[in-house]
Amino acid sequence: MAIILDHVNHIYEPGTPMAFSALTDVNLVIPDGQFIGLIGHTGSGKSTLVQHLNGLLKPTSGSIYYNGADINADGFNKKELRSKVGLVFQYPEHQLFEIDVFTDVCFGPKNLGLDRKEVELRAYAALKQVGLEDEYFYQSPFDLSGGQKRRAAIAGVLAMKPEVLILDEPTAGLDPKGRDEILDQIAALRQETGMTVILVSHSMEDVARYVDRIIVMNKSRVMMDDEPGAVFKRYGELEEVGLAAPQITYIMQALKEKGLSVDTDIINVEEASQAILRALGR
Amino acid sequence: MSIVETKDLVFEYIRRDEEGNVEGITRAVDNVSLSIRQGDFIAVLGHNGSGKSTLAKHINAILYPTEGTVWVNGMDTSDDEKLWDVRQSAGMVFQNPDNQIIGQVVEEDVGFGPENLGVPTKEIWERVEESLRAVGMYEFRKHSPNKLSGGQKQRVSIAGVIAMHPKCIVLDEPTAMLDPKGRKEVIRAARALNDVEEITVILITHYMEEIIYANRVFVMDKGRVAMEGTPREIFSQVERLKELRLDVPQVTLLAHELKKSGLQIPDGILTTQELLQALGL
Numbered sequence: 328m329a330i331i332l333d334h335v336n337h338i339y340e341p342g343t344p345m346a347f348s349a350l351t352d353v354n355l356v357i358p359d360g361q362f363i364g365l366i367g368h369t370g371s372g373k374s375t376l377v378q379h380l381n382g383l384l385k386p387t388s389g390s391i392y393y394n395g396a397d398i399n400a401d402g403f404n405k406k407e408l409r410s411k412v413g414l415v416f417q418y419p420e421h422q423l424f425e426i427d428v429f430t431d432v433c434f435g436p437k438n439l440g441l442d443r444k445e446v447e448l449r450a451y452a453a454l455k456q457v458g459l460e461d462e463y464f465y466q467s468p469f470d471l472s473g474g475q476k477r478r479a480a481i482a483g484v485l486a487m488k489p490e491v492l493i494l495d496e497p498t499a500g501l502d503p504k505g506r507d508e509i510l511d512q513i514a515a516l517r518q519e520t521g522m523t524v525i526l527v528s529h530s531m532e533d534v535a536r537y538v539d540r541i542i543v544m545n546k547s548r549v550m551m552d553d554e555p556g557a558v559f560k561r562y563g564e565l566e567e568v569g570l571a572a573p574q575i576t577y578i579m580q581a582l583k584e585k586g587l588s589v590d591t592d593i594i595n596v597e598e599a600s601q602a603i604l605r606a607l608g609r
Numbered sequence: 610m611s612i613v614e615t616k617d618l619v620f621e622y623i624r625r626d627e628e629g630n631v632e633g634i635t636r637a638v639d640n641v642s643l644s645i646r647q648g649d650f651i652a653v654l655g656h657n658g659s660g661k662s663t664l665a666k667h668i669n670a671i672l673y674p675t676e677g678t679v680w681v682n683g684m685d686t687s688d689d690e691k692l693w694d695v696r697q698s699a700g701m702v703f704q705n706p707d708n709q710i711i712g713q714v715v716e717e718d719v720g721f722g723p724e725n726l727g728v729p730t731k732e733i734w735e736r737v738e739e740s741l742r743a744v745g746m747y748e749f750r751k752h753s754p755n756k757l758s759g760g761q762k763q764r765v766s767i768a769g770v771i772a773m774h775p776k777c778i779v780l781d782e783p784t785a786m787l788d789p790k791g792r793k794e795v796i797r798a799a800r801a802l803n804d805v806e807e808i809t810v811i812l813i814t815h816y817m818e819e820i821i822y823a824n825r826v827f828v829m830d831k832g833r834v835a836m837e838g839t840p841r842e843i844f845s846q847v848e849r850l851k852e853l854r855l856d857v858p859q860v861t862l863l864a865h866e867l868k869k870s871g872l873q874i875p876d877g878i879l880t881t882q883e884l885l886q887a888l889g890l
Contacts, residue, residue, distance in 0.1 A: 368788045369759045470624070473657040500704065500785045502656035502815050504854030529788045532859065569758075569790035574818060574859040574881075581881050585890035596859055600866040603888075609871065 330357040330380060330412075330491065330523075335389035337375055349375040350386070351547040357525070359490070362517055364534035364555070365527045367544030368569030373527050376544065377493045380525075381412035410439055413489030417496045419480030423468035428459065428479050431468050435487045446486075453486035454479070456516050458508065474505035481509070485516070491523040498533060506530075510537055535559065535573045535594040543570070556592035575599050582606075612777050612809045613645040613668055613699070617677035620663055620832075637663040639832035640677070645811070645825075647776060650803045652820035652840070653813045655829030656854035661813050664829065665779050668811065669701040682776055697726060699777040700770030704785045706762035715757075715765055716741070716750040722773040733772075740768040743806060744798040760791025764798050771802065777809040778802065784816060792816065817844075818858045821879045828853060845877035860884055 337350035349372050357363065367373045378384040379391055382398050382405045391398050398408055416422070425431035432450040441449070454464065457478040463471060468479050477497065484492065494513070498506040510526075514537055517524050528534050534541060534555065541558040543551040545568040551558050559565070562572035562580075572594075579591045579599060589602045620638040623631055637660045645651055655661040666672040667679045670686040682698040684691040700722075703709055712718025719737045728736065741747040744764040754762060763783050770778055780799060784792040796819050803810045812819065820826055826843045828836035830853050836843055843850070844861045857865070864878035864887065874887045 368790060496786075500657075500782060500815070502659075502854050503817070503856035504851075505657055506815075529786075529792075531789060566790075569788050571789035575863065578860055578863060578881050578884065581885060582888075582890065585885055587888075587890060596862050596866060599863055600870065603863075603867060604870055604872075607872070607888075 329359060329394070331355070331392040332379070333390045333392070335379060335386045335391060337379065337384060338387045341387060348547050350379070353389070353549055355542065355549065355552070357491075357523060359523055360517070360521045361523055361540055362514070362538045363523070363525045364538035364541045365525055365544065366529070366531070366534060366541060366570055367550075371544040371568070372547040373544050374495060375547075377414060377495060377525065377527060380491070380493060381409050381414050383414070410435075410487045411489055412491045412493065413484035413487055414493045415481050415484050415495065415497060417499060419483075419497075420468075420473070420476035423476060423480055423483075426467065427465045428454070428468050428471070429464040431479060432482045432486050435483050439487065449486045449488065450482070453482040456485055456512065457482045458512055474501050474508065477501065477505075478509065478512075481513075489522060491525065492517075493525040493527070495527045496529065497526070498528070498530065506533065513537075531559070531571055532573045532575075535575075543568070555594055559594055560592055610647055611644040611680075612647040612649075612682055613811070614643070614680045615664075615667070615674075615677065616642050618642070618664075618667065618674050618679060619676035620660075620667065620672060621675045637832055638667070641832070641834055642677075643827065643834060643837075645777075645809060647809055648803070648807045649809050649825060650800070650823045651809070651811045652823035652826045653811060653829060654815075654817075654820065654826060654843075654855055655835075659829040659853075660832040661829045662781055663832075665701070665781050665811065665813055668699045668777070668779050670695045670699075671701070697773050698775055699779060700773055700775040701779045701781065702763065702766045702770055702783050704782040706759055706766055706786070709766045709769075710754045710762060713753060714750075715746065715752050715754055718754060718765060719750075719768045719772050722769050726773060736772040736774070737768075740772040741765075743771055743802060744768045745794070758791055759787045760794040763787065763791065763795045767795070767798055767802075771806070771808070775808065777811065779811045779813070781813045782815065783812075784814065784819065792819070796822070817856050817861075821858065828855070840879060841877035843877075844879060 332353050332355040335350055335353040339347045365373050385399050423431050433446050436446040436449045459478050541555050559572040559576045579589055579593050582589050583591050587606045589606050593599050618638055618641045621634050621636045624633050626632050653661045673687050679686045681695045684695050686695050710718050716737050719740055720733050723733045723736050741750055744767050746764050783795050799810050800822055802808045821840045826840055827834050844857045847857050847865045861878055864874050864884050868874045878884050
């Protein structure tokens with residue numbers, strides 16, 4: 328089963344002089360279990376798009392199907408949808424509010440009407456999934472470090488046992504190690520549970536490293552939708568729309584221009600190193 | 610002459626529980642002594658919680674030392690009478706552009722600082738123009754800041770600081786929320802200020818590629834300066850940086866990997882050009 332977007336348009340403040348089209352004729356199929364990178368410059372429509380996937384925004388026209396059901400049809404259970412499609416906003420730590428970490432993570436599943444034991448089991452499992460140790464469970468969320476706070480906030484969404492996890496800039500402002508830890512954990516979690524992950528990011532290096540498909544948004548439209556290697560190969564077009572390729576893509580391009588026979592599709596350092604050694608006959 | 614100098618700087622804050630009882634004391638900056646020369650381009654790295662932002666806030670007299678002294682342009686920042694002079698000498702730009710822009714029109718926002726300094730009206734407009742030109746935003750002077758991109762908003766924030774004619778500007782993760790183009794624009798503006806206007810730039814960032822333009826790098830850990838040197842010296846120590854939860858640019862890492870595989874490549878490669886040369890291409 329999958330998420331399907333069929334000719335989705337979204338206009339903010341329609342019928343006024345301020346009318347602004349944030350999504351224009353978006354058609355996508357998102358099969359179960361994919362790890363998708365969603366990129367685009369500020370204002371390209373990424374956040375508007377992801378807010379349609381869990382029904383926070385309604386399309387002005389067009390339809391969105393979740394497992395075959397139209398999510399904006401009368402009688403569709405949106406509450407259930409929001410537990411299945413978990414959305415972690417930018418700077419999610421700003422939404423922590425409970426007296427301790429464990430209680431905060433319990434908030435979501437508790438609101439699903441689950442019994443206390445199930446709620447606590449889920450909270451416990453979610454905190455383990457994001458790598459927060461027991462010693463932090465009964466601390467105030469406000470006493471955690473930046474990276475830990477963000478993990479606690481992500482655990483709050485994971486405790487809902489989502490089938491689709493959408494992360495909007497989950498690593499903004501984190502140090503490189505904190506960034507790698509969070510993304511490694513999410514990648515491992517996806518392996519383990521088979522959930523779909525949609526990563527909205529401005530870091531081309533992160534996107535290149537983790538995802539198996541990239542959707543590029545520009546001026547409210549889907550501009551590219553392909554495998555990472557194929558997308559970053561078109562770095563010239565990406566630059567025109569305020570994006571870029573990972574630094575490694577430019578390096579491979581420069582090596583190729585200097586006559587070294589390397590593949591310019593390469594998007595990570597390990598592969599690049601091997602390709603260069605091969606091309607040099609080492 | 611040093612524009613910023615700290616001697617044995619210590620900053621501690623008291624943690625309290627919900628009832629206000631003291632739970633403990635955290636030492637966020639621990640015995641830092643450093644000196645920054647007028648015209649330097651300094652980068653400050655460090656993991657979350659390493660003390661870099663706390664250190665930076667001392668330069669703008671947002672925080673005062675618990676122990677030790679901070680001088681900005683020769684003035685002790687703890688001296689109440691010099692407070693406004695200190696803040697005018699060292700301006701600060703923060704991570705989120707939306708929290709720093711107050712004007713309805715770009716040029717009004719940039720004029721806010723000098724207006725509050727009591728600068729005569731005619732000169733305010735001159736300063737607004739020169740500041741907006743310095744960051745490449747003059748053509749947007751009549752625009753509403755709301756309609757600008759993240760990178761453009763950050764450049765307006767920077768212009769607002771420059772209009773106060775500071776000797777030094779502290780940029781605390783100015784690119785953390787920006788797309789690749791916005792990041793480039795902001796870093797280009799910061800470099801131009803340093804090159805052309807000779808303003809001292811102190812850039813705090815988690816993007817390793819942004820610091821290769823600095824002439825000196827400080828790496829913070831546990832409130833102390835753990836490493837200090839040129840970008841090349843710092844990035845030559847790939848393993849040490851990883852221990853400090855940091856990273857190196859991809860080109861540096863690639864060169865490091867190739868060297869480990871037996872190629873003759875110097876440490877601390879910073880650009881693609883240098884890598885090509887090292888490979889004899």
